[in-house]
Amino acid sequence: MTKQRYFFLILILGSLSALGPFSIDMYLPGFPAIAQDLHTTVARVGMSLSSYFVGVSAGQLLYGPLLDRFGRKKPLYFGLVLYGLASAGCYFAQSIDSLILLRFVQAVGSCAATVAAVAMVRDLFPVADAPKVFALVMLVISASPMIAPTVGGYLVAGFGWQSVFVVLLAMGLLLLATALWLPDTYTPDPTLSLHPRPILTTFWTVLREPQFFTYALTGAMTFGGLLAYVSGSPLVFMDIFRVSTQVYGWIFAGLSVGFIGSSQVNSWLLRYYRSEQIVLAAMLSQSVIGLLFVAGTALGWFGLAGTVTMLFLFLCCLGFANPNAAALSIAPFAKNAGSAAALMGATQMAVGALASYAVSLFDTRSALPMVAVMAATALLALLALVVGRRFIAEPVAAAEGGAVVAH
Incomplete structure (x- = not known):
């Protein structure tokens, strides 16, 4: 593997892992504006964050077996498409209840990117390189809490809170297009049971x-x-x-x-x-x-x-x-x-x-x-x-x- 390809793969995997943190941090500055537009309180808007965490918790348990049964890419594609649809839904949300539900769905979609990225690190790189690769992936993820809320603040001030979900939708679509170029890193195991x-x-x-x-x-x-x-x-x-x-x-x-x-x-x-x-x-x-x-x-x-x-x-x-x-x-x-x-x-x-x-x-x-x-x-x-x-x-x-x- 060439040095350029090595870092290109790490950048993609780090970006996939950062999708969830960006989805959490970028819309935080919009809480007061969301509360005003949807005729609710800031505390109630906070429940849309809680529902996102519930979706992430459930999604992590869901995608592990799916990635082993169907390979890495199909569940990843499904999750990113689901994420994009939910992000578009958040843009058009007319009530706080619908936003809370859509954030849950968005979280389930984003989990596919996170879990698939971790699995692909194990597939693509030698075991001895894994700690170093994970450290570089975490470096990409660490940019999220420093960049996302700052960008979100300017988006909310300039274009309204809905613009945050336009950017998140664009990120999801960009990652989907990028994921198409990732190599097939794992042979699906159809014998793996998905029974509870x-x-x-x-x-x-x-x-x-x-x-x-x-x-x-x-x-x-x-x-x-x-x-x-x-x-x-x-x-x-x-x-x-x-x-x-x-x-x-x-x-x-x-x-x-x-x-x-x-x-x-x-x-x-x-x-x-x-x-x-x-x-x-x-x-x-x-x-x-x-x-x-x-x-x-x-x-x-x-x-x-x-x-x-x-x-x-x-x-x-x-x-x-x-x-x-x-x-x-x-x-x-x-x-x-x-x-x-x-x-x-x-x-x-x-x-x-x-x-x-x-x-x-x-x-x-x-x-x-x-x-x-x-x-x-x-x-x-x-x-x-x-x-x-x-x-x-x-x-x-x-x-x-x-x-x-x-x-």
């Missing part, structure tokens, strides 16, 4: 492993804190602090540096500390920060600058916790690593959907619901970690560098 029983049996085998449920639940809870922030931040910044859609996009992009930057520092820390040590330290720190954040918000200590600072610190802890929790979750599995990764990703999104929904339940002009849910996820993650570790008889170490990608 063998699939559920495999998932149950994974769930019974103490190290998996301890670190998967810890990681899912911390991820729930991230999605509570994503869901609540439009109301906090644009409604409470009255920043513009463009400024909100820049704030969101700046805060993402905390999460992305700490995950990069984590790679350096792994030279000196074990993943188990980093996760515990991160969860203790995040719990303390969460409690201070709740107290300060309730007592009115934090203005815009203070809120941004506390969010930055909270997200830094998440950047240390999540990669290590993910690596430790699937470390015990040689045979069922794919099922473990799918179940871990589905659990993350399910908990994230609950956290996002919890924030949207409070129709109040206050940052306290978002902050309280974030603090609760940190404390629950610490509880899951402390209790779960007692059941792990023989811990399996994570791969060096925590080279695990969770979607």
Whole structure:
């Protein structure tokens, strides 16, 4: 494989993986405008984000068996077409209920791109190159929270919130056209059963492993804190602090540096500390920060600058916790690593959907619901970690560098 083809494939696979994050982050600046146009509240608009997370959670479990049964490309084409139709539907949505439903369908479509990209990395590149390839793919994905909300802010300000879904539709069509040029990387296995029983049996085998449920639940809870922030931040910044859609996009992009930057520092820390040590330290720190954040918000200590600072610190802890929790979750599995990764990703999104929904339940002009849910996820993650570790008889170490990608 030539060097140019190598990086071309990584760019395509990274772009496929980034479709979901772009679909989440780009429309966040449009929350107030959507609420006004559809005659609802910003909190109710947040439920369209929760439904997207539910769709991603369900879709990850759906596409794994389909990609093995029918090959990589057919399910990918189906998912991208479904994504495009749902994006067009979101543009024409006339009620918040229809938008919530269409966002769920859009999420199910985007999952095909994410799961297929991970599978194709395994197909196209030598096993020894996988960590390096995944790191480069993650570099493409990391651009999403820095670019998408900023672009979305300018789109909403200049052309209205519907324009975001025009851009997402164009992205889906472009990726579909690009995917046609991808090589056939896997021979379909028509003997693979799609009946629920063998699939559920495999998932149950994974769930019974103490190290998996301890670190998967810890990681899912911390991820729930991230999605509570994503869901609540439009109301906090644009409604409470009255920043513009463009400024909100820049704030969101700046805060993402905390999460992305700490995950990069984590790679350096792994030279000196074990993943188990980093996760515990991160969860203790995040719990303390969460409690201070709740107290300060309730007592009115934090203005815009203070809120941004506390969010930055909270997200830094998440950047240390999540990669290590993910690596430790699937470390015990040689045979069922794919099922473990799918179940871990589905659990993350399910908990994230609950956290996002919890924030949207409070129709109040206050940052306290978002902050309280974030603090609760940190404390629950610490509880899951402390209790779960007692059941792990023989811990399996994570791969060096925590080279695990969770979607």
